[in-house]
Amino acid sequence: MKETWSKLRKQPLFMPILMLILVLLINLFKDPGFFSIAVKNGVLYGRLIDVLNRGSEIAILAVGQTLVIAVSAGTDISVGSVMALAASGGCMVLAGYGNTSVTGIVAPIAVGVIVGLLFGLGSGCINGLMVSKLKIQPMVATLIFFTAARAIGLLLCNNQIIYIRYEPYKYLGNFLPHVPIPTPILVTILIIIIAQLVLKRTSLEMYIQSVGINNRASRICGINSDMICFICYAICGLCAGAAGMIASSRIYSADSNNIGLNYEMYSILAVALGGNSLAGGKFNMAGSIVGAYTIQAIMTTLLALGVSTDQSPVFMAILVILIVVIQSPVFKKWMEERRVRRAEAGKEAA
Amino acid sequence: MKKKVLAVVLGSMMAMSLAACGSSGDAAATSAGASTAETAEATSTPADANVASVAEAISDAEAGPINKGDTITIGFSQVGHESDWRTASTNSVKAAFSKENGFDLQFVDCDNDSEKQLESVRNFIQQQVDYIIIDPIVSTGWDTVLTEAQDAEIPVIVIDRTIDDSDKYVAWIGTETKNEGLAAGAWLKEYAKAKGIDELNILVISGTTGSSAQIGRTTGFDQYVESEKWNKLDEQTGDFTQDGGQKVMESYCKSYEGQFNVVVCQNDNEAFGAIDAMKAAGVSYGVDGDVIVISFDACKAGQQMVMDGDINADFQCNPLQGPDCAKIVADLAAGKDVQKQTFMAEPWYAHDDTVKQVSYKNAAGKDVTEDMIVVTQDIVDAGY
Structure with missing residues (x-):
């Protein structure tokens, strides 16, 4: 028993999952109804579903952000803005330039979604070029899109919010007909599976880690490190595009000012909460995804507890600090030493 | 004719300003001359920031009638x-x-x-x-x-x-958001009476905390909550966005399942989100539903939803400040005094004529009675 426990504790995913469970347990005190899941109107309904559903964007962003952090020891801070850009681009194509509210669409939905994804991919490629070829520091390189992407989105939307009041456009962010699971959850699962296949089947994961650990050594070994770095940023941009289209479909509009607001921070935080080092190198994608849902669990919990939305960032900060401290090596070492001392004291007493 | 009047007005302003410059010192007068010359040459060089701007403003304005292209x-x-x-x-x-x-x-x-x-x-x-x-x-x-x-x-x-x-x-043009809150309260009181609803359990999705629209609408509406002893269950902010309204309502639907019969959204975008969330949770809302939906702003899409019966009443916050602004600019250009505060006219909309008029004591302390306008297709077409 004790052995399995200590083996379990050594698992890299142990801490992130424990933290997620602890956050969810906060709700037991206030309202156990938090954990009930029902089927209403033929769809799944409950706060846990909300966490999974609303956390989709952060989880998708975390997939890309993990790779970027691993390969370049830097962060892509443009993802939130790129979400808005992708949403604006996609909606612009669907509604036709200059229209603010349409009930029908001028291009097939697939075209709109693909255009949105291409906007994301394009931004990611430009970020990647700047970081890998021009050797600009990641934060500075992505700062350009952090500030510019929303503005470009506004230009695409003629400075307005474009509404697409067309039922099928809502599918991506809500429910497909006769499917009880929110579409964003399905999309997230799909993206995670694709990412895993690409990483494992093409040994991209190994390349990314080796470039992240030592860029020069990897190059000498024959890995095209610039290309690997570029690919990671491109994937991150693509993920941001996908998250942007989901966020846009939820509200069937392109709100360039508010879509993805602060999401770059959430995505970075998700990677950190997942137990990944922001210094690059080895990474654990599953940890980042658990981290993403932890963040959403905190936000949903605060809403459920009735903490006013203005004060919730403070509570969120406190919880995040606690989680980060508990996971920090210094704290872990301290706990370990305490355990050893206790054990010794126990022996002496015996 | 118009141009002549303008020329006279501007001419007199010019004279006054020159007189002012004369008394304020030589430097100002010289620079006034210089900048007038510049404008007369129709150059668009921006004047030095130090140049006395009375003269500058006047010379710019004066250039209007002289160079016909100037604006x-x-x-x-x-x-x-x-x-x-x-x-x-x-x-x-x-x-x-x-x-x-x-x-x-x-x-x-x-x-x-x-x-x-x-x-x-x-x-x-x-x-x-x-x-x-x-x-x-x-x-x-x-x-x-x-x-x-x-x-x-x-x-x-x-x-x-x-x-x-x-x-x-020189002037402020806008709306008294507290009146909107008061009118909403007065309407809800009458509507509940007409429909025979005794107990009102209210959920509020407020706007961006601290914005004047949020403060005004909340204080106005809360006066009625207090005086009528309504039960306000909760108030959280949706930041005036659709996504915000949807998130808050999603949470409300679970926390207060079956306990509420009024939802007040402090703008239309929040109402769209809230309605989507209620739809997803299987809560019936609007004119034929269990939950009364009140919204503010009354934009075109909002009015459409009032007409369709998804929103019971919508209290417009008139956004069309343009004409009033233009009037003030014209008055200022003509050298007239302008009012420091201009309140724009604001219509209130409802789905039906259950409540024909609302009476309340407005923010200025005056008792007013205003019509509730039933939304028709014409109104929606003319909306913004």
Whole structure:
């Protein structure tokens, strides 16, 4: 028993999952109804579903952000803005330039979604070029899109919010007909599976880690490190595009000012909460995804507890600090030493 | 005819300003001469910031009748475009100060960034525009920059939101949001009476905390909550966005399942989100449903939903400040005094005529009775 426990504790995913469970347990005190899941109107309904559903964007962003952090020891801070850009681009194509509210669409939905994804991919490629070829520091390189992407989105939307009041456009962010699971959850699962296949089947994961650990050594070994770095940023941009289209479909509009607001921070935080080092190198994608849902669990919990939305960032900060401290090596070492001392004291007493 | 009148007016202003310059010192008078000369040559070189701006403003204005192509430049610093309402406000001002009307409007969308807004206003001052229109993102921190504008003799017109820590603007045009809250309360009281609903359990999705619309609507409505002893279950902010309204309502539907029968959304975008969330949770709402939905702003899409019966009543916050702004600019150009505060007319909309009129004591302490307008297709078509 004790052995399995200590083996379990050594698992890299142990801490992130424990933290997620602890956050969810906060709700037991206030309202156990938090954990009930029902089927209403033929769809799944409950706060846990909300966490999974609303956390989709952060989880998708975390997939890309993990790779970027691993390969370049830097962060892509443009993802939130790129979400808005992708949403604006996609909606612009669907509604036709200059229209603010349409009930029908001028291009097939697939075209709109693909255009949105291409906007994301394009931004990611430009970020990647700047970081890998021009050797600009990641934060500075992505700062350009952090500030510019929303503005470009506004230009695409003629400075307005474009509404697409067309039922099928809502599918991506809500429910497909006769499917009880929110579409964003399905999309997230799909993206995670694709990412895993690409990483494992093409040994991209190994390349990314080796470039992240030592860029020069990897190059000498024959890995095209610039290309690997570029690919990671491109994937991150693509993920941001996908998250942007989901966020846009939820509200069937392109709100360039508010879509993805602060999401770059959430995505970075998700990677950190997942137990990944922001210094690059080895990474654990599953940890980042658990981290993403932890963040959403905190936000949903605060809403459920009735903490006013203005004060919730403070509570969120406190919880995040606690989680980060508990996971920090210094704290872990301290706990370990305490355990050893206790054990010794126990022996002496015996 | 118009041009002649304008010429006379401007001429007299010129004379007055020259007299003022004369008394204030030689330097000012010289620079006035210099800048007039510059404008007469029809160069667009921006005048030195140090140049006495009385003279500058006048010479710019004076250039109008002389060089027929010259226009009145106006700097407009807008909050952003977070909602349809804001877009309507922007479009209204843009239309009022169009090129065809003889204006050059410099529009800055500040994306809800108050630093950017201050910077944009400073830019306008540097460019020596003739008038500045501001829709302030925050109500404080304005005194310094407004003093700069005053020193540069550029009249500042404030629209929609208010400025609390400075009175160095010539006019404010907007709405009394507290009246909207009061009218909503008065309507709900009458509506509940007419429908025989005894107990009102209210959920509020408020706007961005601290914005004047949120404060006004909350205080107005809360007066009725208190006096009528209604039960306000909760109030959380949806930040005036659809996503915000949807998230908050999603949570409300679970926390207060079956316990509420009124939802008050402080703008239409929040109402759209809230309605989507209620639909998903299987809560029946609107005219034929269990939950009364009250919204504010009454944009075109909002009015449509009132007509369809999804929203019971919608209290418009009139966004069309453009014509009023244009009137004030015309008055100022003519040297007339303008009112420091202009409240725009605001209509209230409802799905049906269950409640025909609302009576309440407005924010100014006056008893008023106003009509509830039943939304028809014509109204929706004319909406913003």
